[in-house]
Amino acid sequence: MAQQGSNNAPQKSKVYTHDIDEQAHNLTQWQQKYDQVSDGSFFGCIEGVNYSDIHAFKEYTERSLRQQCSIAPNSIWLGIPSQSQQSKINGLDVASNQFMCRTSNSDFELITPEQFDIYGLVIDWHSIEYMAQLQGVTIKNLSSAQSARLSVSDSSLQTAKQIINSMVVSKGFGLKPESQQDMLSMLALHLLQADNPQQNIAPSYKHRKAVVDKVKEYVAANPQKTITITELCELTFVSRRTLQYSFESILGINPLRFLRLTRLNNVRRELKLVGQSKPISVIAANWGFWHAGQFTKDYTQLFGENPSQTIANNLKESGLDF
Missing domain, CATH: 1.10.10.60 (Homeodomain-like)
Incomplete structure (x- = not known):
């Protein structure tokens, strides 16, 4: 595990493993269980950066997995596949113009394909609520099954991936840590705005x-x-x-x-x-x-x-x- 950063910089980490159980445990404050689905030796990597109220990360898994997930308490998770790949959340297919979203009140299950990259944000719920009030933004009801997948424009998803990647992998656009966190908070608010359409679920x-x-x-x-x-x-x-x-x-x-x-x-x-x-x-x-x-x-x-x-x-x- 590699870590870097000065006293004022957010803590960054990069962890490699050939063990699916270690991969599941390497996301801090999550409770997860990974089952391997496709054949072959496993390789995984998680790059992350921790701010005071946000954890941003990028996860890679070599094999197809069934992931049973529970995020950190009092948090909200946004997951954005890096490419249009066949993945499921709670049995629902995730389209190329969608991201995934769950709160700590809702355990969930992911089915991910081989060679899967995903960007993630885990945000303190009280901080995102406070930011929404300041900006006059209404956050949609996130407890419903429909909220597991939320649709936005392709350009919004592409921008989100670029921003998270810069914070996790690069230098965060040269911004101070407080400004980086504010940018990620505003990104999350933009994605969660109540006027974003939700995907209908088949009656069966x-x-x-x-x-x-x-x-x-x-x-x-x-x-x-x-x-x-x-x-x-x-x-x-x-x-x-x-x-x-x-x-x-x-x-x-x-x-x-x-x-x-x-x-x-x-x-x-x-x-x-x-x-x-x-x-x-x-x-x-x-x-x-x-x-x-x-x-x-x-x-x-x-x-x-x-x-x-x-x-x-x-x-x-x-x-x-x-």
């Missing part, structure tokens, strides 16, 4: 998301239980076809792949636990992988390393490889 969305959410809750409550598609259909009172369509539209993967990816990611987390001494085969079997050879093949394909390498790499990173 609520039902599809409810189906997926019920399955996710059931899987989380029964982490090591072998679960069948028939069982999930009975749980959600839908047909196999509706179950599959719900998962593909909300998460971008079918329910069988969701179950397998969830278990593989959980195996990896258990292999990395400090002091963990169970044999790999026992851990795999506990998560429903009975065929050792097929498990190793699937694990290696997803993470770009076999289970033994995960353990060895984790020990090395922890300084325990002696």
Whole structure:
């Protein structure tokens, strides 16, 4: 992790990692859990700058991820993909003229593609409210599902990305830290103005998301239980076809792949636990992988390393490889 800056300058940082859990933890004051979705070894980077009331950052992730996110308390988050890429927030596709927005009162889930860059602002809610009052700007209701995606002009999004990039990566246009923060606050107000149009949501969305959410809750409550598609259909009172369509539209993967990816990611987390001494085969079997050879093949394909390498790499990173 590299840091720079004088006593008066905002603190900048740049963090690289090859571990998805470290990537999730590297955004300060967030509570996050990343599951890897696409195959191959992971690489991620977060560049950030902290002001008194704003954290601006740029995040890169090499692999497609399912991200479960909760931002810092009493804050608002704005997320702007750097390019027009297929991403989702709470199962809703993010268009090229949209940015994402959530408050600390609303946990959310992101589905991000491979080689994904996103610019982010996390702003203290009281400071943005105060700035809005001073400027006579009305901030829209941000608690609704529609507010997860907000539409603005292409030029506004391009300007926003340039401003955040200058603050995070460059020298903030040569401005003093207080002026940099004011510029970011005004940028956020511009994006959040109440006259910006919101995206309509299809009537079937609520039902599809409810189906997926019920399955996710059931899987989380029964982490090591072998679960069948028939069982999930009975749980959600839908047909196999509706179950599959719900998962593909909300998460971008079918329910069988969701179950397998969830278990593989959980195996990896258990292999990395400090002091963990169970044999790999026992851990795999506990998560429903009975065929050792097929498990190793699937694990290696997803993470770009076999289970033994995960353990060895984790020990090395922890300084325990002696």
